[in-house]
Amino acid sequence: MLTLENLVLTQDEFRLTADWKVQAGERVALIGPSGAGKSTLLMALAGFFAPAAGSILWQGADLAEVAPGDRPLTILFQDQNLFPHLTLAQNLGLGLSPTLRLTQAQTTQIETALLRVGLAGMQARKPGQLSGGQQGRAALARALLRARPVLLLDEPFAALGPALKAEMLELLDEVATATGAAVLMVTHDPNDAKHFADKTVLVADGVAQAPVATAELFADPPPALHDYLG
Amino acid sequence: MTTKLLAAGLAIFASPALADTPVLTVLTYDSFTSEWGPGPAIEKGFEATCGCDVKFITAGDGAALLARVKLEGADSKADLVVGLDTNLTADATATGLFAPVTAQANTLPVPFEDPNFIPFDWGYFAFVYDKTKVTTPPTSFEELAASNLKVVIEDPRSSTPGLGLVLWVKAAYGDKAPQIWADLADNIITVTPGWSEAYGMFTEGQADMVLSYTTSPAYHLIAESDDTKAAASFTEGHYMQVEVAGKLATSKQPALADAFLAYLTADAAQSTLITTNWMYPAKTPAEGLPKGFETLIQPAKSLLMTAADAEAARAPAIAEWQAALSK
């Protein structure tokens, strides 16, 4: 269980508070106007932004002193999720063995992961030789291999077309199911939230509201969401 | 404790000294020990008679030698210092680090008296030119200043010949020296850090004349059979450079050091010095000077300040030079 306890994030004029929990395996969308602090919240969870007050707990243990790589989560950024000079096998391998000394079993694991995300046989390719969708798949494949209990996504599929994005969400669903991970996904598209997430967090007016059932939220949108949806 | 450990650690990298034969350590300028310098022959010659091992340690030039002696002070490993000149001996004596030496006979054109140093070679500073390009060389600083000739000189703050030139003008002109420098300013195309840059520029044809030695043409004549180089004879006389050797008071091999000084001024070493340093010997060897030396100019007057005068004149003379040429 991921707990945000009286969390306060500040930067210059910006201020965001959050005080809620996410259960294991839950799918949560973060939605709200641009600049409300969705990405900042994700960065704080991932360990790239120090909270001004409050704490982030995993299974009751405070994560404040835990380095980003040691936190029980995998994050997919908007871009730069892959090292352009490394092959896909190496990029994925970094998720298994930080020293890249891979065993035969791990190599097989990588091949399987690539197969699962539809990139079979592309181990030797470098990211520059892939399409945007394929790059997203590769990043998801690494998340699959790392198998951390929380998966954070900062709009990694925003640039993809509707059909491709639907495919990616489906893949994300598979990956999350396979690893049993709780997913927190930033999105600006209500349809993403409706299709993928059981619950949605509305981030607006300096507050990240506690997650509520997505269907209920959109059935009776609060004023802030109403404004956002237009 | 750490100091001792460090010393022990460093000692591992040091080359082990030969334990059985005594070692005579000679501090000298680096070109002395080069393949073409007098060092190798003198080392071989002296080792044949002394039953010792001669070891050279080097510094850049005469001034660097003295700086090194001062840096090391009383715990210098060197027994002898070879290659100071009379512009540095007053300063060197003042350190109190040098021991008196037995004077050796010499054939210098001026009297030489210094209880701590023995001259081993000497030369006259002179402007060297190419006879095929300069047909009527100047015969004085004033003529040079009045001509259109371009000269390259060395900086007195970083080189021995440069300092020699400044003292030359001072010795010849005294209080008129600043005027001479002011008149020479338009002839001096540039001032180099050392002799080699100046001489290189001259041989490349960048200047008509270069400050060097009257003996420089002897090298071209004897080693290259090239008789186009000559030194201009100046009526004011020519300033001398006298290179000397001295013994350090802290030497653990004083007897060997004395023997080396005697060897240095004997015929064999003196002959070697003529055609390696391309200077005049402190004592002309029995067989005389090599053929070719008779073609060199013979200055009518030899100028040399005493060590004390040179020491006193140095800083003001450099300041005059600098002021006159900075205008």
Place this chain on the structure above:
Amino acid sequence: MVAARADSFALAPADLQALRFTLLQASLSAAVSSLLAIPVARALFRRRFPLRGALISLLAAPFVLPVVVAVMGLLTVFGRGGPINTGLAWFGLPEVSIFGLHGIVLANVFFNLPLATRMLLHGWQAIPAERFRLAQSLGLPPSAQFRHLEAPMLRARLPGIFAVILLICLASFAIALMLGGGPKASTLELAIYQSLRFEFDLGRAALLAAVQFALCAAITLAAARLTLPQGFGAGLSRHLQISAPNGWRRALDIIAVIVAAVFLFAPLLAVVIKGLPGLTTLPNGLWPAALRSVSVAIVSAVLATSAALILANGAAHSKSRMIELAAMLPLAASSLVLGTGLFLLVRPFIAPENLALAITILVNATLTLPYLFRLLLPEARQLQADYGRLTESLGLPRRTILRFVTLPRLARPLGYGAGLAAALSMGDLGVIALFAGDGGATLPLFVQHLIGAYRLQQAAAAALILVALSFVLFWAFDRLGSHYADA
């Protein structure tokens, strides 16, 4: 160590004049070198022509030439009886003397224009090709591309480049002395040299060294303040062909490349031509000396590159300017000051002549560190901006980051930097002359000995070998870097 011997002294008027002249010649040289580098680097970046690769490799050559050799080459071309003056005489024009402030600037530009060009070229290459593709797809004219892509890059890189060249020119007293035409061209470095050697006034030397240090520190800090992160984001290392504009811009690029090539290579050619006749009569001691020099160069290059990488990485991760300052300061120290300091340090324990090569390696590594650091810092910062979060989120250990991220991403500047360091160390004479014992001469000292013995033709040949070896070392390291980067 030398500083510890400083007493309180005031600067003499001559020292103040030296300080003024030092600043004047250095800032002029740095400004001209950086500005001229812009058209040359841009032409090299966007044009493809035969021998382009060779030209870029050869750009390092002037920078790694020993000063005396280079000045002789410049004199052959620009001096009396050289092609420039012969040409002027043809048109009945008066001879132009190379000696004076303009000569110093000319020589400094000869040395530093290639360095500035190479550093700017790295800058251009670091703009992701995707950005150019975007700009061209938007139909931005070349002027707009310049404003939105190239100008920010220049804005980010030029202060650093200007600062390095300024610092290099501050400490180069041999050029100022040889071409300055007289003592009005005195620099601080010469005053330090004089007080250490002739006057043996450690106090005054320390004071002057402190002034030079302060000057360099101020310049480094000012440059650091002016240096902005460029924020282009990362590209995908795609090999995209960027089409270059035609018309007068093409003509301008052609002229820039040709003029730069002639200016840089004519003096080099002169060095080669002068060295050739002596090659048949090379003296015996040359090859051992060459071997010593090459070993010193390789070891000190590896040392300096490792240290620079560590420091640049540290500086890229930290907001403090202290690392940057520390890494740049050796530029202010002359090899004479460093050498004397080390001499005083080791002497109580061991005869310095027994450590001559080790000390030379150490001093050379220290002196080349700032160049390498300056070269690596922008790349390390870029790397940190682009991939810092990703490496952290994956929890990669330091060794993995070094091996799989830092080294491959920085291979190009690392190889180039190590090559420069090796070549600079090859050509350095300063320290070994302080320590060299019996027969321990390096190649530059050997050349010096040959000139000292009037053997000018052999000296020219030995200098040619020195230049060739320096260049081969540089080329080998540089190739190694590119090879690793492309792998």
